[in-house]
Amino acid sequence: MTRVVLDQLCKTYSGAHGAAVSQLDLTLDSGTMTALLGPSGCGKTTTMKMIAGLLDPTGGDIRFDDRSILRDAPEARGAVMVFQDHLLFPYLTVAGNVGFGLKMRSVAPDEIAHRVGEMLEKVQLPGLGQRMPGALSGGQQRRVALARALIIKPDVLLLDEPLSNLDAHLRMDMRDLIRSLQAETGITTLVVTHDQEDAVVLADRVALMLDGQLRQVGPPRMFFRRPVDEATARFFGGRNFIPGTCRCGVFDCALGPLQLPQGARTGPGRVTFRPEALRLAASGNGRNTVRATVTEITYLGTQTRLRLMSNGTEVEALVPPTDADGLKHGAQTLIHLPVPALWVID
Amino acid sequence: MYRHLKITLMLLPALAVLGGLFLGGLFLGLMRSFNYMPVIGLTRPSMDAYLAIFSDREFYRSFLLSIHISFTSTLISCVLAVGAALLLRRLHLGRTVITFLFQLNLTVPHLVGAIGILYLFSQSGVFARLAAEMDLISRPAEFPALVFDPYAIGIILQYVWKEVPFIGVIVLANMQTMGHDYEAVARSLGATRWQGFRYVLLPLIWPGLLSASVIVFAFAFGAYEIPALLGAHYPAALPVLAHRKYTDVDLAARPEAMALAIVIAVLSAVMLAIYIRISRRRNGC
Numbered sequence: 001m002t003r004v005v006l007d008q009l010c011k012t013y014s015g016a017h018g019a020a021v022s023q024l025d026l027t028l029d030s031g032t033m034t035a036l037l038g039p040s041g042c043g044k045t046t047t048m049k050m051i052a053g054l055l056d057p058t059g060g061d062i063r064f065d066d067r068s069i070l071r072d073a074p075e076a077r078g079a080v081m082v083f084q085d086h087l088l089f090p091y092l093t094v095a096g097n098v099g100f101g102l103k104m105r106s107v108a109p110d111e112i113a114h115r116v117g118e119m120l121e122k123v124q125l126p127g128l129g130q131r132m133p134g135a136l137s138g139g140q141q142r143r144v145a146l147a148r149a150l151i152i153k154p155d156v157l158l159l160d161e162p163l164s165n166l167d168a169h170l171r172m173d174m175r176d177l178i179r180s181l182q183a184e185t186g187i188t189t190l191v192v193t194h195d196q197e198d199a200v201v202l203a204d205r206v207a208l209m210l211d212g213q214l215r216q217v218g219p220p221r222m223f224f225r226r227p228v229d230e231a232t233a234r235f236f237g238g239r240n241f242i243p244g245t246c247r248c249g250v251f252d253c254a255l256g257p258l259q260l261p262q263g264a265r266t267g268p269g270r271v272t273f274r275p276e277a278l279r280l281a282a283s284g285n286g287r288n289t290v291r292a293t294v295t296e297i298t299y300l301g302t303q304t305r306l307r308l309m310s311n312g313t314e315v316e317a318l319v320p321p322t323d324a325d326g327l328k329h330g331a332q333t334l335i336h337l338p339v340p341a342l343w344v345i346d
Numbered sequence: 347m348y349r350h351l352k353i354t355l356m357l358l359p360a361l362a363v364l365g366g367l368f369l370g371g372l373f374l375g376l377m378r379s380f381n382y383m384p385v386i387g388l389t390r391p392s393m394d395a396y397l398a399i400f401s402d403r404e405f406y407r408s409f410l411l412s413i414h415i416s417f418t419s420t421l422i423s424c425v426l427a428v429g430a431a432l433l434l435r436r437l438h439l440g441r442t443v444i445t446f447l448f449q450l451n452l453t454v455p456h457l458v459g460a461i462g463i464l465y466l467f468s469q470s471g472v473f474a475r476l477a478a479e480m481d482l483i484s485r486p487a488e489f490p491a492l493v494f495d496p497y498a499i500g501i502i503l504q505y506v507w508k509e510v511p512f513i514g515v516i517v518l519a520n521m522q523t524m525g526h527d528y529e530a531v532a533r534s535l536g537a538t539r540w541q542g543f544r545y546v547l548l549p550l551i552w553p554g555l556l557s558a559s560v561i562v563f564a565f566a567f568g569a570y571e572i573p574a575l576l577g578a579h580y581p582a583a584l585p586v587l588a589h590r591k592y593t594d595v596d597l598a599a600r601p602e603a604m605a606l607a608i609v610i611a612v613l614s615a616v617m618l619a620i621y622i623r624i625s626r627r628r629n630g631c
Contacts, residue, residue: 014438049530052530052534053533053534054530054533054534073533073538074530074533074534075533075534075535075536075537075538079534080534080535081530081531081534083527083530083531085527087527087528087531089528089531089546089549089550090550091549091550091552100532100535100537100545101535101536103545104532104535104536104537104538104541104545105536148535149534149535152535152536
């Protein structure tokens, strides 16, 4: 198990205006799975390629167990990257693809055949060794790519968008497979994804990158409850940002005085709460309960989205459809903002 | 149905000219190769011409020389073309200009290239004189025989000079289409640079390289003008031998010339069939 440290890592492409990756500090604890999350073009894959040795950083360092690996060739790093497009070698069979890394290490053919068989069992593709990659579905190809990486028992596994372009049920199967294989092998794993749901479900820790910079690192729940700024909160579905001032644990804003949880910052800022944290209240006596007018109702299937106006401030709520039954445009209602759901940002 | 017929009818004049000239010529050649030449009184078809050429040692020497020219020039061209394509795709600055210069001699006719080879590499050529000037040899005539030589070095030089860009352009296009990702995967899986080339890049470009090689081989095998200009008198390449027999003052030698031409055509057709098969496999047909 390997601990990976990215220390002030930078990458600027020649001819580009800004840095693709800027002063990135990130630690991947040994044996854990970390998700590097962010929108397209934010520098996630560039970071991954630098770890794999496929791109040279323009600054900073990468250490595996406190040893800098920047001078090591890609094949000597012990980090295997699984690309988003699978990139199975089209002229090799599935078995040839899976055993490729072993062949490069001059492992005996019998040993390769044995280990390939075992690995295909693990990724639930037994008996497909003699198929050509073109005869496999997208999901199967992804499993072969994963098997090809895992068979060489790398120190670090790098997965680039491992769940993109998969149907919903295949996506869930693949998530389970990646999680179980990671737990079984204990390989330090970095998953690059643009999908916050994949990041949250797969990873022990999430690192959010925006515009080449790391915004926040922590357990998945942290991003929903304690985002560091508006961009982070918005990336995870935050919609409510109300300016005001916090004094002695109470936030004064257009909605009135709101009781805050312990640890919230003081001074001017914006209170934020997730749309699904907001509750429709039956009476107006509770703390953090304010009166609001419904301005828009949208049925989303499993939830109903409400836009509400309170003292000239718009808030958005996601409530169970049954809670919204009977509400109409222009109706008056009470909304309750639970104390633990509130957080103050700049 | 009507549309199909209309297209066929519209194509018919062009097809008739093409078919008449090509197939007609081939048919006449075939007939003459079977000793059917009423002009000189040969009216009974026979295999005599084929028997004559297959029992002649000169045919085998010429055949081996043609194979040597085609194989060696194709092999050297392939190696140099792949090397050049590998270098060209790594270029960032001036790539367009260098790629243009690399392809420039594609437009130069073979004959012009052959004259260039004569001018540079013959024993009275530029390099021979330079070597003499630099006292590497006492006089230009001592310069190694690279042209009109029995090993066909001048011919091979000319084909290599001409075919490296041709194969290189095809291989470079292949490489650019597939990008660097497959090699990156291989490196990530533990392949060295050489292993990445040997086990990943080469198999990926192999179909394109092979089909380009078949074209070059077939061309070098069947071409007349370069062996005629730069080759030794004996042994002569097969097309030169066929031409000599065709222009022999004795018209009775013509069936042998035609038999030689047919042998060359059959071998070229086999190579064409191989090329088509490779192309179809490449396109997944």
